[in-house]
Amino acid sequence: MAARxxxxxxxxxxxxxxxxxxxxEIILASQMYASKSSAKKGIVSVQTNATDPSRYETLVNKAGEHYFxxxxxNSQVIGTGQGxxxxxxxxxxxxxxxxxxxKAITEDIIIKT
Structure with a gap:
């Protein structure tokens, strides 16, 4: 299965x-967007910035887990990694x-959660 x-x-x-x-497995999660088109723009931003090491920041959450x-x-967070x-x-x-x-494909599906 290809990344998506x-x-x-x-x-x-x-x-x-x-x-x-x-x-x-989920390797990155986004923020919430007001519209589907905004979410698609977020995906393009992830694809554009993902290969630049300077765009990543590593942190530690309250549970002591490391994440990025x-x-x-513009320094806005566009995705968060798992702990x-x-x-x-x-x-x-x-x-x-x-x-x-x-190179990940975008599945143009909506799963209501």
């Missing part, structure tokens, strides 16, 4: 997307997004 973006609609009517790796965010040129027990997992997550995002 899936657009979903939340109960509040807003849209968000996930980037799924070849194995179907991907930022656009990992160690920095090695974060590095692998960033590599996976860098590799998969630019």
């Amino acid at each position: 973006f899936q657009i979903q609609q939340a109960r509040n009517g807003k849209y968000y997307f996930h980037l799924l790796a070849n194995n179907g 965010v991907l930022k656009a040129k 990992y027990a160690a920095t090695t997992g974060v590095k692998n997550g960033i590599k996976s997004v860098s590799k998969n995002a630019p």
